[in-house]
Amino acid sequence: MNQPAPAHPTVGDVGEHAVIREITSAAPSSRNGDDAAVLLPSAPNSRVVATTDMLVEGRHFNRAWSTPEEVGIKAVTANFADIEAMGARPISALLGLSLPADTPLSFVRGLAAGIHEQVQKYSAELIGGDITGGSSLVISVTAIGSLGGNLPELSLHRAKPGQRLVVHGRLGYSAAGLALLKRYGRDGVPHRFAELVSAHCAPQLTPGRGVIARATGATCMTDNSDGLVVDLSTIARRSSVGIDVSAEAIAPDSLLVDAGRELGVDPWQWVLGGGEDHSLLATTVHDAPSGFRTIGRTVRGSGVTIDGAAPSYNSGWVSF
Amino acid sequence: MNQPAPAHPTVGDVGEHAVIREITSAAPSSRNGDDAAVLLPSAPNSRVVATTDMLVEGRHFNRAWSTPEEVGIKAVTANFADIEAMGARPISALLGLSLPADTPLSFVRGLAAGIHEQVQKYSAELIGGDITGGSSLVISVTAIGSLGGNLPELSLHRAKPGQRLVVHGRLGYSAAGLALLKRYGRDGVPHRFAELVSAHCAPQLTPGRGVIARATGATCMTDNSDGLVVDLSTIARRSSVGIDVSAEAIAPDSLLVDAGRELGVDPWQWVLGGGEDHSLLATTVHDAPSGFRTIGRTVRGSGVTIDGAAPSYNSGWVSF
Numbered sequence: 282m283n284q285p286a287p288a289h290p291t292v293g294d295v296g297e298h299a300v301i302r303e304i305t306s307a308a309p310s311s312r313n314g315d316d317a318a319v320l321l322p323s324a325p326n327s328r329v330v331a332t333t334d335m336l337v338e339g340r341h342f343n344r345a346w347s348t349p350e351e352v353g354i355k356a357v358t359a360n361f362a363d364i365e366a367m368g369a370r371p372i373s374a375l376l377g378l379s380l381p382a383d384t385p386l387s388f389v390r391g392l393a394a395g396i397h398e399q400v401q402k403y404s405a406e407l408i409g410g411d412i413t414g415g416s417s418l419v420i421s422v423t424a425i426g427s428l429g430g431n432l433p434e435l436s437l438h439r440a441k442p443g444q445r446l447v448v449h450g451r452l453g454y455s456a457a458g459l460a461l462l463k464r465y466g467r468d469g470v471p472h473r474f475a476e477l478v479s480a481h482c483a484p485q486l487t488p489g490r491g492v493i494a495r496a497t498g499a500t501c502m503t504d505n506s507d508g509l510v511v512d513l514s515t516i517a518r519r520s521s522v523g524i525d526v527s528a529e530a531i532a533p534d535s536l537l538v539d540a541g542r543e544l545g546v547d548p549w550q551w552v553l554g555g556g557e558d559h560s561l562l563a564t565t566v567h568d569a570p571s572g573f574r575t576i577g578r579t580v581r582g583s584g585v586t587i588d589g590a591a592p593s594y595n596s597g598w599v600s601f
Numbered sequence: 602m603n604q605p606a607p608a609h610p611t612v613g614d615v616g617e618h619a620v621i622r623e624i625t626s627a628a629p630s631s632r633n634g635d636d637a638a639v640l641l642p643s644a645p646n647s648r649v650v651a652t653t654d655m656l657v658e659g660r661h662f663n664r665a666w667s668t669p670e671e672v673g674i675k676a677v678t679a680n681f682a683d684i685e686a687m688g689a690r691p692i693s694a695l696l697g698l699s700l701p702a703d704t705p706l707s708f709v710r711g712l713a714a715g716i717h718e719q720v721q722k723y724s725a726e727l728i729g730g731d732i733t734g735g736s737s738l739v740i741s742v743t744a745i746g747s748l749g750g751n752l753p754e755l756s757l758h759r760a761k762p763g764q765r766l767v768v769h770g771r772l773g774y775s776a777a778g779l780a781l782l783k784r785y786g787r788d789g790v791p792h793r794f795a796e797l798v799s800a801h802c803a804p805q806l807t808p809g810r811g812v813i814a815r816a817t818g819a820t821c822m823t824d825n826s827d828g829l830v831v832d833l834s835t836i837a838r839r840s841s842v843g844i845d846v847s848a849e850a851i852a853p854d855s856l857l858v859d860a861g862r863e864l865g866v867d868p869w870q871w872v873l874g875g876g877e878d879h880s881l882l883a884t885t886v887h888d889a890p891s892g893f894r895t896i897g898r899t900v901r902g903s904g905v906t907i908d909g910a911a912p913s914y915n916s917g918w919v920s921f
Contacts, residue, residue, distance in 0.1 A: 315754075315756050316652060316686035316757070316823055317651060317684050317744070317746065318652065319650050319689075319754050320650070321648070322646060325645070326642065327642075328639050328641070328642050329649055329745065331637060331640070331693065331728065331745060332636060332637035332695070332729055333731050333743055335731050335732075335739075335741060337699050337733055337734070339736075340733065340734060341733070362636075363636040364637050367636055367639060373651065375651055375743055377653045377654070377655040378655070379655055379657050379739050409652055409653065410653060411653050411655050413656075413657055414660060415655075415657040415737060416659075416736070416737045417735060417739070419655075419739045423651070423697075423741075424637070425745070426637065434639050437634075437636070502636075503636055
């Protein structure tokens with residue numbers, strides 16, 4: 282006699298083909314399902330831009346804190362921010378998944394739905410992937426983008442002294458959300474901090490800011506993934522410039538101040554040292570592009586200063 | 602006082618930046634090192650092809666059996682075979698790595714060297730990546746290819762009855778190599794079986810066979826990753842054709858027969874059920890393209906037969 286189907290099947294219960302069907306039904310694309318995906322012809326003279334990011338459970342996300350949909354959103358945002366940071370437009374994503382056999386099928390379904398929801402915001406598609414068994418839950422997303430026109434890409438080495446430093450997105454929200462989750466767990470975080478938790482679990486940017494910045498005078502861009510001071514230091518080093526940030530422009534807002542008081546933590550450490558916001562940090566020769574605000578300027582010299590002084594917090598993300 | 606530097610440092614000893622330096626020095630590319638990699642402009646009218654594969658230690662490779670260089674070669678071959686199977690040319694690879702902190706730095710160096718060695722055979726480059734800590738060693742490679750010209754890509758659904766079935770590469774060698782490794786370990790496998798072991802640990806194809814096949818009448822192609830019968834069954838189902846394979850054309854050669862005798866195993870199970878050879882299986886309207894040999898034909902009907910009869914072995918790779 283057959284066993285009755287389990288009410289909450291795992292990927293081990295249903296097997297590889299059923300898992301793939303779950304993903305392709307939650308994130309459909311006509312380009313998926315062959316040995317490799319063939320993209321539509323790109324615009325004349327456009328160049329291909331590619332990046333990859335790996336998310337490991339317990340390190341980049343935690344199923345006790347994040348819904349599967351949020352993990353999917355985060356995986357896409359982290360990758361697409363890197364495409365936008367070149368001034369390019371994200372067009373496709375690929376998904377690699379290592380799954381313990383006891384992973385609920387519902388997790389995979391939710392993850393794919395979150396990925397689909399997020400790529401659609403960029404008019405992009407999940408075009409292919411690979412799944413395998415494994416002892417830990419690892420999510421690998423690769424993003425492919427298109428860089429049109431003749432302007433140079435927004436490389437890390439193109440900033441020059443005397444340019445404006447601008448940002449699109451929040452600074453420190455993700456780190457504050459993580460600190461709250463660690464203290465209280467998802468259900469215990471006071472409701473007024475929901476935006477901070479969301480910034481950590483499912484960071485969002487407005488699609489298209491990278492292309493707009495590149496079209497309106499940006500010279501260099503990166504996303505705030507490792508921490509503001511760390512990421513700006515990378516620009517400073519690669520471009521051989523100094524960067525001076527205005528303390529007033531990045532000062533913790535009332536929500537961060539409130540969260541800092543709640544946890545007994547100086548909120549400046551989130552603003553200066555917290556990564557994973559994936560906010561876009563750019564230098565530009567013109568005014569702040571639409572959606573960006575000015576937070577400082579590039580200067581002759583080296584390193585990063587806040588109102589001319591060394592930052593009080595500068596440690597960022599550590600991988601090992 | 603500082604600790605003396607360890608003689609055999611781990612990735613945890615040296616940290617993320619040193620690990621990245623190790624990779625980019627073993628596999629240099631001017632396109633690496635920014636938020637995302639920008640590829641050279643592609644040929645007019647060419648389309649982008651992309652695929653991703655994840656290799657998990659203990660499942661797809663085993664450090665007791667494979668050198669780090671071999672693992673790198675295998676990761677590239679598995680991905681590039683998927684690009685070739687569309688009739689496209691591999692041009693780039695991205696590498697995602699989840700590394701336990703105690704992973705020797707020498708493993709990462711060797712892996713990157715193997716990847717570099719293999720992508721260079723295709724005139725391709727490792728253009729970017731991501732590394733992170735994690736409890737298990739997971740390697741994610743994404744390959745990007747270029748599909749030129751106006752011929753359709755070699756999709757799984759384009760075979761028609763009355764076409765020739767051809768293969769480039771060995772069948773069953775990887776499975777035989779794995780069986781020998783399981784029995785004897787790397788050092789214990791009799792030397793006369795070195796080619797089988799190598800087929801498993803570091804599979805190699807002749808670059809460019811996919812493009813050549815597409816240019817000379819191939820209609821459909823896949824790589825033998827899950828097992829001959831499984832992979833041909835996929836073509837048969839997706840193309841709504843039957844596939845009849847000539848037993849004589851795929852019969853185990855003397856090396857496989859010898860290995861089968863050594864292990865007390867019927868070598869036909871390796872030929873019919875063994876995957877991971879990454880040999881290219883194609884249907885074509887013309888003669889076998891250069892580098893391919895004829896092993897059967899497509900017929901009206903459905904499913905896969907060997908000399909008109911059901912295959913004696915048809916199980917392939919199981920993920921969970």
